Amino acid sequence: MQQLKQQVFEANMDLPRYGLVTFTWGNVSAIDRARGWVAIKPSGVAYDSMGVDDIVVVDLSGKVVEGKWRPSSDTATHLALYQRYPSIGGVVHTHSTHATAWAQAGRSIPALGTTHADYFFGDIPCTRALTEEEVQDRYELNTGKVIIETLGDGEPLHRPGIVVYQHGPFAWGKVAHDAVHNAVVLEEVARMAWIAQGINPHLQPIDSYLMNKHFMRKHGPDAYYGQK
Numbered sequence: 683m684q685q686l687k688q689q690v691f692e693a694n695m696d697l698p699r700y701g702l703v704t705f706t707w708g709n710v711s712a713i714d715r716a717r718g719w720v721a722i723k724p725s726g727v728a729y730d731s732m733g734v735d736d737i738v739v740v741d742l743s744g745k746v747v748e749g750k751w752r753p754s755s756d757t758a759t760h761l762a763l764y765q766r767y768p769s770i771g772g773v774v775h776t777h778s779t780h781a782t783a784w785a786q787a788g789r790s791i792p793a794l795g796t797t798h799a800d801y802f803f804g805d806i807p808c809t810r811a812l813t814e815e816e817v818q819d820r821y822e823l824n825t826g827k828v829i830i831e832t833l834g835d836g837e838p839l840h841r842p843g844i845v846v847y848q849h850g851p852f853a854w855g856k857v858a859h860d861a862v863h864n865a866v867v868l869e870e871v872a873r874m875a876w877i878a879q880g881i882n883p884h885l886q887p888i889d890s891y892l893m894n895k896h897f898m899r900k901h902g903p904d905a906y907y908g909q910k
């Protein structure tokens with residue numbers, strides 16, 4: 683687990699490095715599926731004072747198995763995603779400005795260009811609002827529920843991010859580092875889409891053939907993009 687804790691610690695340090703978080707907002711986790719344990723950021727601990735030994739380890743019920751702090755307040759959301767989607771190895775939550783603005787506006791981030799298509803095979807969806815009951819009772823678990831409800835049965839790594847209505851973005855990947863990479867791209871394409879729609883309120887989504895080309899050359903069965 684020490685190696686996983688180190689990976690999660692480094693991934694959490696990337697959040698302020700890439701400008702995705704302010705104060706203690708946000709959190710990154712990763713799963714050891716063989717053990718059924720998840721390493722996650724401690725709740726409320728400042729990034730600039732955090733060390734690898736501050737990373738908390740929980741089991742899939744959320745019980746702390748190692749660590750001196752409380753796990754992130756969003757732990758139940760991370761765990762819901764790991765339990766529903768076996769291909770997910772790392773999860774990130776931030777309040778990055780532009781992605782959060784789309785969440786607050788209640789709008790999916792449209793696929794408008796190849797930057798988006800290189801990582802997300804389609805729009806980045808916005809979830810429905812949680813009901814009052816879902817907020818009052820097991821809020822974080824229900825946040826995971828509406829994410830899963832919105833994503834459905836598709837391969838989550840083909841659209842590795844979402845915006846939770848009136849909350850903010852969640853992203854994921856095969857490992858913690860990939861999840862952070864996808865969170866950075868999500869924030870970038872959120873900003874690009876906002877600016878593009880301001881330039882041209884009548885713009886069209888990316889052409890499907892261009893979307894397919896860019897996504898499949900990087901993630902398809904014959905992916906060659908970046909291959910050694």
Ligand SMILES: O=C(CO)[C@@H](O)[C@H](O)COP(=O)(O)O
Pocket residue numbers: 706707708709723724725726727753754755756775776777
């Ligand atoms: O979503 C939120 C707050 O709305 C979280 O991102 C917190 O800002 C971080 O909580 P901890 O991980 O420190 O518990």
